[in-house]
Amino acid sequence: MTAALRLVGLSKTFSAGRQLFGAPKPGVKAVHPVDLTVRQGETLGIVGESGCGKSTLARMLVGLLQPTTGMIEIDGETLARTDPAAFGKRIQYVFQDPISSLNPRKTIRQIMEVPLKRLHGMKKAEREARIAEIFASVNLR
Numbered sequence: 001m002t003a004a005l006r007l008v009g010l011s012k013t014f015s016a017g018r019q020l021f022g023a024p025k026p027g028v029k030a031v032h033p034v035d036l037t038v039r040q041g042e043t044l045g046i047v048g049e050s051g052c053g054k055s056t057l058a059r060m061l062v063g064l065l066q067p068t069t070g071m072i073e074i075d076g077e078t079l080a081r082t083d084p085a086a087f088g089k090r091i092q093y094v095f096q097d098p099i100s101s102l103n104p105r106k107t108i109r110q111i112m113e114v115p116l117k118r119l120h121g122m123k124k125a126e127r128e129a130r131i132a133e134i135f136a137s138v139n140l141r
Contacts, residue, residue, distance in 0.1 A: 002076040005038040005061075005091075010070030012056050030056040033070065062091055108140075 011033045016025035031053040038044050046054050059065040061072060063079075072079045074091060102111060109131055116127045135141060 002040075003037045003073065004040045004042070004075060005036070005044075006071075006073040007034050007036040008071045008073070009033045009035065010057070010060060010072065011068050012053070012060060012065060013068045031060070031067075109135075 010031065011029070012031040013027040013029050016028055019025055034057065036044075046057065048054050056065065060067045102108075112131050112134070113127050116122045116130055122130065
């Protein structure tokens with residue numbers, strides 16, 4: 001079975017600028033090489049201390065940051081570093097601050113409908129059934 005998501009040697013180092021006479025300062029390793037496989041139907045939660053690289057990893061997954069090294073593969077397809085638009089079509093990221101991330105004019109149900117329609121091509125009845133199933137799994141109505 002093809003992995004839904006596979007990371008191979010994914011890392012990110014940020015430049016730390018230059019020293020007094022122009023020599024580069026050592027970079028800051030935000031994400032050390034990560035190897036990870038998530039199979040279809042699996043759920044993954046990434047937890048860790050503040051500043052450990054969780055958000056940096058997520059930003060690389062959705063194309064907001066370019067990895068320093070490594071490869072991202074979704075459904076067996078390697079995502080090119082030069083095509084950030086390809087990332088947004090295959091994976092979505094909800095930012096840590098829900099106030100600025102979620103549209104307050106829309107209900108959670110309306111927000112959840114969008115990827116089910118766009119990514120999965122579900123008809124309205126299918127979307128409603130799937131959302132009801134998800135809500136029931138977390139005791140929401």
